[in-house]
Amino acid sequence: MNAKEVLKGHKSLAEFRYELGQVEKGYTNRSLYINLSDNKVESKPVTDMMKEKFTGGKGFGLWYLWNAVRPETKWNDPENEIVISSGPLGGITQYPGSGKSLVVTISPLTGLVIDSNVGGYFGPLLKFAGWDALEVQGKAEKDVVIFIDGNEGTVKIEETPIEEKDGHQIGEMLTEMYAESEDDKRNISVVTAGSAGEHTLIGLLNFTFYDVRRKVVRLKQAGRGGIGTVFKDKNIKALVVRFRGVKGDLNHPSDISRINKAGVRLHKEICKFDDVQNKMRQIGTANIIEVMDEYDLLPVHNYKYGSHPDTYKIASNVFIEKYITQGKPDGCWYGCSLSCAKAADHFEIKTGPYRGQFVTVDGPEYENAAGLGANCGIFDPQYILESNFYCDTYGVDTISFGTITAFAMECYENGIINKEITGGLELNFGNAEAAMELLHQMSRGEGFGLIAGQGIRRMKRLFVEAYGADPKFLQDIGMEQKGLEYSEYLPKESLAQQGGYGLTNKGPQHDEAWLIFMDMVNNQIPTFEDKAEALHYFPMFRTWFGLNGLCKLPWNDIVPESNSSALEPAKIPEHVQNYVDLFNGVTGRVIDKEELIRQSERVYNFQRVFNIRMGHGKREDDKIPYRSAGPVTVEEYESRRERYDQQLIELLGYNPEGRTTEEKIAVLRRHREDQYEKLIDAVYARRGWNNNGIPKINTLEMLGIDLPEVIEAVQPYL
Amino acid sequence: MKRLGKKDELCIGCNQCVDICSNTYFREALKEKSSIRVNMESQKGYDINVCSQCGECIEICQIEALYRDKNQVVKIKKHDCVGCLMCVGFCPEEAMRQHDDLIEPFKCVACGLCAKNCPTGAIFIENVDLVELVALGETATAGE
Numbered sequence: 001m002n003a004k005e006v007l008k009g010h011k012s013l014a015e016f017r018y019e020l021g022q023v024e025k026g027y028t029n030r031s032l033y034i035n036l037s038d039n040k041v042e043s044k045p046v047t048d049m050m051k052e053k054f055t056g057g058k059g060f061g062l063w064y065l066w067n068a069v070r071p072e073t074k075w076n077d078p079e080n081e082i083v084i085s086s087g088p089l090g091g092i093t094q095y096p097g098s099g100k101s102l103v104v105t106i107s108p109l110t111g112l113v114i115d116s117n118v119g120g121y122f123g124p125l126l127k128f129a130g131w132d133a134l135e136v137q138g139k140a141e142k143d144v145v146i147f148i149d150g151n152e153g154t155v156k157i158e159e160t161p162i163e164e165k166d167g168h169q170i171g172e173m174l175t176e177m178y179a180e181s182e183d184d185k186r187n188i189s190v191v192t193a194g195s196a197g198e199h200t201l202i203g204l205l206n207f208t209f210y211d212v213r214r215k216v217v218r219l220k221q222a223g224r225g226g227i228g229t230v231f232k233d234k235n236i237k238a239l240v241v242r243f244r245g246v247k248g249d250l251n252h253p254s255d256i257s258r259i260n261k262a263g264v265r266l267h268k269e270i271c272k273f274d275d276v277q278n279k280m281r282q283i284g285t286a287n288i289i290e291v292m293d294e295y296d297l298l299p300v301h302n303y304k305y306g307s308h309p310d311t312y313k314i315a316s317n318v319f320i321e322k323y324i325t326q327g328k329p330d331g332c333w334y335g336c337s338l339s340c341a342k343a344a345d346h347f348e349i350k351t352g353p354y355r356g357q358f359v360t361v362d363g364p365e366y367e368n369a370a371g372l373g374a375n376c377g378i379f380d381p382q383y384i385l386e387s388n389f390y391c392d393t394y395g396v397d398t399i400s401f402g403t404i405t406a407f408a409m410e411c412y413e414n415g416i417i418n419k420e421i422t423g424g425l426e427l428n429f430g431n432a433e434a435a436m437e438l439l440h441q442m443s444r445g446e447g448f449g450l451i452a453g454q455g456i457r458r459m460k461r462l463f464v465e466a467y468g469a470d471p472k473f474l475q476d477i478g479m480e481q482k483g484l485e486y487s488e489y490l491p492k493e494s495l496a497q498q499g500g501y502g503l504t505n506k507g508p509q510h511d512e513a514w515l516i517f518m519d520m521v522n523n524q525i526p527t528f529e530d531k532a533e534a535l536h537y538f539p540m541f542r543t544w545f546g547l548n549g550l551c552k553l554p555w556n557d558i559v560p561e562s563n564s565s566a567l568e569p570a571k572i573p574e575h576v577q578n579y580v581d582l583f584n585g586v587t588g589r590v591i592d593k594e595e596l597i598r599q600s601e602r603v604y605n606f607q608r609v610f611n612i613r614m615g616h617g618k619r620e621d622d623k624i625p626y627r628s629a630g631p632v633t634v635e636e637y638e639s640r641r642e643r644y645d646q647q648l649i650e651l652l653g654y655n656p657e658g659r660t661t662e663e664k665i666a667v668l669r670r671h672r673e674d675q676y677e678k679l680i681d682a683v684y685a686r687r688g689w690n691n692n693g694i695p696k697i698n699t700l701e702m703l704g705i706d707l708p709e710v711i712e713a714v715q716p717y718l
Numbered sequence: 719m720k721r722l723g724k725k726d727e728l729c730i731g732c733n734q735c736v737d738i739c740s741n742t743y744f745r746e747a748l749k750e751k752s753s754i755r756v757n758m759e760s761q762k763g764y765d766i767n768v769c770s771q772c773g774e775c776i777e778i779c780q781i782e783a784l785y786r787d788k789n790q791v792v793k794i795k796k797h798d799c800v801g802c803l804m805c806v807g808f809c810p811e812e813a814m815r816q817h818d819d820l821i822e823p824f825k826c827v828a829c830g831l832c833a834k835n836c837p838t839g840a841i842f843i844e845n846v847d848l849v850e851l852v853a854l855g856e857t858a859t860a861g862e
Contacts, residue, residue, distance in 0.1 A: 093802040212782055248802065264807050267808060330780075335802030
């Protein structure tokens with residue numbers, strides 16, 4: 001049906017009018033609160049305290065969520081919120097990677113706060129429509145669309161008859177519905193989940209932007225932690241914002257000159273060096289598929305191995321040559337000349353409900369090629385793109401799906417589950433057809449898809465309780481921590497990266513720290529203290545992007561010519577200075593690179609305390625599955641025997657001669673597990689936490705995040 | 719294709735072109751607001767820097783705010799442009815201009831006013847064949 005006709009069938013539940021106002025130095029100074037249980041809509045002030053202590057973006061999200069929930073709150077309780085906020089720098093057009101939205105909720109997978117950093121136009125348009133953050137609480141009775149008109153100054157909650165359930169359909173339909181003309185489409189951004197959000201805990205949110213050149217709606221994903229599942233549980237069909245009139249000065253920055261200078265400088269760098277550095281403009285993050293394989297870091301067969309002879313079949317050149325449209329730089333917000341977003345246009349779908357249709361697939365990103373492909377032993381670019389498309393449109397997190405499928409495959413090959421349990425799916429490594437069917441089942445809410453959609457933590461429990469699996473083995477090979485599936489890097493040979501994954505707040509996602517090269521390849525952080533320093537600095541530095549509506553990629557996926565001679569090249573000091581300039585240029589405040597880290601530390605510690613308040617956030621929660629730290633099985637050890645034998649000799653003075661592989665695995669394991677514990681000790685000390693991972697009072701005081709309720713949450717554990 | 723041609727060797731560095739350009743478009747004589755610039759530092763003499771109408775910037779712009787007009791001159795749709803400045807950073811001639819007083823960048827549109835006033839004929843309006851330039855690899859066309 002024509003979208004405008006469908007709109008006529010919308011039933012208004014609430015309409016809220018507001019003064020348009022103006023952004024001042026990056027902030028609108030108010031947030032939009034919506035409760036779907038009683039259709040209440042109100043404007044809440046953003047206080048100076050919030051700006052000072054939480055900066056914006058994810059910081060605001062955490063603060064609102066903290067005030068909304070109780071320690072007992074579950075993801076599907078009505079008081080759980082979905083908070084979306086960009087940040088004070090969000091929406092500037094001159095500097096690459098400045099249009100991100102940060103989404104925060106209580107995760108169905110972890111029971112903790114999940115935060116996700118996503119592209120698309122929603123966050124910036126929301127701000128220009130007058131709101132620093134959008135806070136959605138409660139549950140609607142029937143499917144609703146929330147429409148924010150940033151030029152009219154209205155917020156509408158409308159019951160919708162839209163029957164479509166998948167992301168790409170809803171994105172297109174609502175863009176069509178609310179745009180007044182073709183030219184108006186770029187002023188619309190839609191947030192929506194997908195059909196699998198109803199049946200799984202790994203649902204994601206799609207954030208759209210309209211691609212003017214292709215004339216298609218593009219989808220970017222807030223992938224991790226099941227935010228789409230919460231969205232569906234609230235019966236939200238979509239959030240839509242419309243704002244006409246984006247310009248480079250809409251943040252009303254304090255000093256636009258600094259922003260312009262930093263922007264042009266980085267554009268020039270990217271123009272000059274991207275081709276010889278990471279080729280982000282050509283292929284995006286997928287440029288590292290073969291690099292990871294080369295360094296034995298590409299997860300293969302549920303993280304057993306780090307490389308595979310067939311990787312060439314899914315190497316970046318295959319996508320560049322056969323699938324990805326070239327010559328159209330794809331930024332997910334204005335001004336992103338790094339342009340990592342990629343599209344395979346006119347891609348023909350071979351399976352499922354959209355079989356035979358030609359679609360635009362956003363991707364593949366590295367994580368998708370590695371997770372959907374290599375980790376499941378599927379070295380087929382067609383499968384990777386098609387499953388990428390279906391994950392997005394069904395609203396399934398590609399990372400969790402890849403890691404879950406790889407886990408299920410290993411269980412299947414070990415006889416822990418069988419064809420009877422999987423309903424006929426032969427989940428051997430490499431079986432693309434079975435993996436695809438598993439994905440379709442998640443959309444339909446059928447069969448083994450329902451089980452896999454619960455995530456690895458719950459699968460482990462079920463396999464033990466119902467099928468008599470060995471819990472220790474499943475704990476070793478199930479690549480989840482805190483309930484969240486690992487993202488797609490093999491951390492086995494890098495202790496720092498084991499910590500980079502294990503010592504995160506939300507669970508093992510690489511956005512906090514990616515230290516593999518520093519640690520393993522370049523040997524820049526040899527001691528525990530060095531590693532602890534890196535596991536303090538980098539997570540804090542990277543947290544800052546999420547406070548400000550920024551993307552991490554333009555920080556170190558392009559580096560200035562002089563970087564190699566900089567004092568600390570891994571930090572990309574010149575780009576750190578760009579961020580200081582941007583922050584000061586927009587907000588008019590005066591921070592330096594040290595204060596930048598403190599801004600993050602406040603929020604990072606607050607998030608840790610939030611986890612503690614939710615009953616977690618302690619040392620035991622930072623334990624990792626052994627598969628991420630060393631070889632679990634004989635075949636795994638044997639595949640890298642020379643390396644491991646040598647380590648036994650050199651590091652432990654243990655002679656592997658005449659020992660069985662099982663014996664050697666046990667000795668190596670004791671050593672590696674001990675190393676991880678020592679790492680934890682060092683990192684906790686560096687972060688100002690006690691030995692149980694609880695932030696100390698004086699740490700909180702020093703950072704100025706010693707709010708009474710924060711102190712109250714940690715007190716019982718100190 | 720209409721464009722401003724140049725002969726650096728005829729330039730005497732009088733900067734009249736610069737004043738005319740910024741005065742015409744921005745009502746002030748300010749070299750930072752001129753689309754044409756004359757580099758006086760060059761060892762080889764004067765170096766005239768101005769848009770060659772190669773069109774590389776058209777490819778760079780994600781929202782099609784740059785286009786060729788009926789004379790094949792590259793122009794900016796100010797209404798559509800958000801001022802991301804990517805075209806400034808990616809211009810192979812470094813001839814796409816930006817000034818902090820303005821949101822959108824600006825460039826030479828081959829109006830020819832400067833050429834009319836050039837005392838030595840160092841700058842002049844010329845018509846070059848776009849097809850030939852493409853063949854020589856000097857220019858970009860949309861959609862490639």
